[in-house]
Amino acid sequence: xxxxxxxxxxxxxxxxxxxxxxxxxxxxxxxxxxxxxxxxxxxxxxxxxxxxxxxxxxxxxxxxxxxxxxxxxxxxxxxxxxxxxxxxxxxxxxxxxxxxxxxxxxxxxxxxxxxxxxxxxxxxxxxxxxxxxxxxxxxxxxxxxxxxxxxxxxxxxxxxxxxxxxxxxxxxxxxxxxxxxxxxxxxxxxxxxxxxxxxxxxxxxxxxxxxxxxxxxxxxxxxxxxxxxxxxxxxxxxxxxxxxxxxxxxxxxxxxxxxxxxxxxxxxxxxxxxxxxxxxxxxxxxxxxxxxxxxxxxxxxxxxxxxxxxxxx
Numbered sequence: 231x232x233x234x235x236x237x238x239x240x241x242x243x244x245x246x247x248x249x250x251x252x253x254x255x256x257x258x259x260x261x262x263x264x265x266x267x268x269x270x271x272x273x274x275x276x277x278x279x280x281x282x283x284x285x286x287x288x289x290x291x292x293x294x295x296x297x298x299x300x301x302x303x304x305x306x307x308x309x310x311x312x313x314x315x316x317x318x319x320x321x322x323x324x325x326x327x328x329x330x331x332x333x334x335x336x337x338x339x340x341x342x343x344x345x346x347x348x349x350x351x352x353x354x355x356x357x358x359x360x361x362x363x364x365x366x367x368x369x370x371x372x373x374x375x376x377x378x379x380x381x382x383x384x385x386x387x388x389x390x391x392x393x394x395x396x397x398x399x400x401x402x403x404x405x406x407x408x409x410x411x412x413x414x415x416x417x418x419x420x421x422x423x424x425x426x427x428x429x430x431x432x433x434x435x436x437x438x439x440x441x442x443x444x445x446x447x448x449x450x451x452x453x454x455x456x457x458x459x460x461x462x463x464x465x466x467x468x469x470x471x472x473x474x475x476x477x478x479x480x481x482x483x484x485x486x487x488x489x490x491x492x493x494x495x496x497x498x499x500x501x502x503x504x505x506x507x508x509x510x511x512x513x514x515x516x517x518x519x520x521x522x523x524x525x526x527x528x529x530x531x532x533x534x535x536x537x538x539x540x541x542x543x
Contacts, residue, residue, distance in 0.1 A: 249391025256324035267321035275317020296445035311516035319364035326367035327399035342484035355420030355464035370403035382427040453496035
């Protein structure tokens with residue numbers, strides 16, 4: 231008489247367990263002073279950078295492509311600093327989701343709030359052209375008071391626990407969270423004079439994308455923001471964030487609207503936005519997310535720089 235084989239542990243259960251464990255660690259972390267959190271998490275990030283992971287490889291490829299003027303030693307140092315910033319982002323994310331809001335507010339300096347007020351006075355909505363810097367989750371508490379009504383685009387997370395916790399945390403600061411491809415709802419919000427946080431600086435595919443230089447290197451880039459701005463007549467304001475030191479100060483920068491945007495040439499508009507982003511990245515190059523495969527998916531003859539070089543006979 232045969233018995234049924236034991237049932238394997240379902241991957242979904244492991245994923246949920248990991249998610250709840252991560253939430254527990256973040257809630258525990260915020261009990262420490264912020265500076266201690268940053269120093270501790272930076273050390274963890276630097277330790278991870280010592281191992282030959284795929285993420286370290288991606289970061290090294292991106293940094294080599296975008297900063298060819300740096301020596302090999304300088305690039306290795308920047309990769310280490312980047313992983314330290316990723317480590318710090320764990321503390322910043324934990325503080326943004328579970329931390330003391332007064333502690334956060336006291337550390338944030340806001341540049342350019344007048345640009346956001348002027349854009350809202352037009353009554354046609356405002357798009358904050360954001361970018362993926364490591365400390366972005368830290369700033370919602372400072373952004374919200376500047377926005378009578380706000381919505382944000384987000385990417386669905388693979389871990390259902392982290393997805394739910396993220397949405398609950400962000401819902402404290404946004405009136406509505408939109409899946410990133412819900413352009414129709416975004417246009418409706420802009421018509422109601424919402425401020426819409428919109429990060430479209432990473433790789434894009436499809437009809438609303440174009441091959442545009444990023445740090446002089448061709449990269450597939452979203453052009454959807456031009457179409458959205460053209461249809462809605464919303465103002466487009468570059469929006470960037472950075473940490474100074476070990477959490478002693480954080481800077482939220484809201485720049486003036488891009489003149490003549492949209493121009494009618496979507497690829498040109500994308501290049502204009504990327505040039506502004508590049509200038510800000512140079513202020514804190516270690517804090518931009520270099521672990522994303524920014525130069526993947528380009529048409530021929532552009533190779534995939536993340537694939538190992540093929541040996542020729």
